[in-house]
Amino acid sequence: MREDDYQFRSPGYYIRAASQPFEARGAAALRHRVFVEEQKIFAEHDRDEIDLIATHLVALSTYAGEADQIVGTVRIHEEEPGLWWGSRLAVDRDFRHVHRLGTELIRLAVSTANGRGADTFLAHVQMQNVPLFERMHWRVLEEADLHGVPHARMQVDLSRYPACANPEEGWFRPVRRAA
Numbered sequence: 001m002r003e004d005d006y007q008f009r010s011p012g013y014y015i016r017a018a019s020q021p022f023e024a025r026g027a028a029a030l031r032h033r034v035f036v037e038e039q040k041i042f043a044e045h046d047r048d049e050i051d052l053i054a055t056h057l058v059a060l061s062t063y064a065g066e067a068d069q070i071v072g073t074v075r076i077h078e079e080e081p082g083l084w085w086g087s088r089l090a091v092d093r094d095f096r097h098v099h100r101l102g103t104e105l106i107r108l109a110v111s112t113a114n115g116r117g118a119d120t121f122l123a124h125v126q127m128q129n130v131p132l133f134e135r136m137h138w139r140v141l142e143e144a145d146l147h148g149v150p151h152a153r154m155q156v157d158l159s160r161y162p163a164c165a166n167p168e169e170g171w172f173r174p175v176r177r178a179a
């Protein structure tokens with residue numbers, strides 16, 4: 001373990017709905033780093049009208065027991081009664097593949113929609129992420145081109161997720177370290 005490996009410094013992560021300005025700002029900045037600077041899907045910004053109606057979920061690293069940085073985000077919104085979408089899933093590069101933050105954000109996204117009465121939950125998933133979603137009880141409906149990038153339109157099996165009634169509370173995921 002290197003001293004400068006940020007992900008090793010956090011004793012755990014809060015996974016919850018953003019309810020404070022610093023969380024919203026951190027999620028917006030993370031999305032910009034991932035979708036504009038890294039993936040270059042958008043030239044200037046990735047904001048759209050869905051941001052105004054969506055519930056934004058975040059993963060927060062912790063330091064000395066307090067929430068620290070936004071290291072993951074996803075948003076969910078109800079397009080029409082019962083039909084929910086998840087989008088803009090992103091985990092900070094330094095925190096990928098280590099603590100299952102993407103998995104945790106998908107869990108909270110689907111459970112929150114379930115708690116709000118979803119009967120269908122869909123997402124456009126970048127092709128390289130399809131196996132991750134399939135392991136989490138999503139299935140491919142069809143292929144779709146989105147912003148010039150190949151995606152799979154996927155639907156989750158809602159019955160595999162418990163309903164979450166209080167996403168602002170979310171949960172704390174402690175990091176289990178090898179002894």
Ligand SMILES: CC(C)(COP(=O)(O)OP(=O)(O)OC[C@H]1O[C@@H](n2cnc3c(N)ncnc32)[C@H](O)[C@@H]1OP(=O)(O)O)[C@@H](O)C(=O)NCCC(=O)NCCS
Nearest residue numbers: 089090091096097098099100101102103124125126129132
């Ligand atoms: C897609 C994304 C959100 C996933 O986030 P993540 O935190 O790395 O996701 P997870 O850690 O939950 O799972 C990723 C993989 O790491 C593996 N993994 C996670 N923790 C692990 C651990 N402790 N030990 C071994 N494997 C682990 C998972 O099994 C999974 O395997 P896969 O690569 O075969 O799918 C992230 O890669 C990202 O932000 N990518 C860029 C933006 C993007 O593609 N967004 C999604 C648009 S659909």
